[in-house]
Amino acid sequence: MNKDHNSKLDISNTPYDIMGEQQVRDLANTFYDIMETDPNAAELYAIHPKPMDIIREKFFEFLSGWTGGPDLFAQKYGHPRLRARHLPFTVNKLMRDQWMYCMDKALLQTVTDKNVRTHLRQAFARLATHMINTE
Secondary structure, X not given: OOOOOOOOOOOOOOHHHHHHHHHHXXXXXXXXXXXXXXXXXXXXXHOOOOOOHHHHHHHHHXXXXXXXXXXXXXXXXXXXXXXXXXXXXXXXXXXXXXXXXXXXXXXXXXXOOHHHHHHHXXXXXXXXXXXXXXX
């Protein structure tokens, strides 16, 4: 068990190993489904390019590698450089909170393993906070 993080995930398997490709893809798509339809994410949705087909696929490719599966995003586009890629956009606490709102709902709808869901939620929260670039 990884004692450095407040997670109960058995690190002998990655989240990708437990979830599989389809569940990772479902997480990416459900996240954007929520963003597109839930009024609580309206400001977040407004800053995203439309249509969202390409961004959905890129997010799945990123999540594949980030969860321990094939590093599809890096193979196609190089290192994700997430913070640098998001610098042109205002990412403040409101955007972070709306992003986490969508991700929390998506995790609950798609990730069946509770330990994986908890682990990912904690990791996403750290990542989302790291992305803030404006007070």
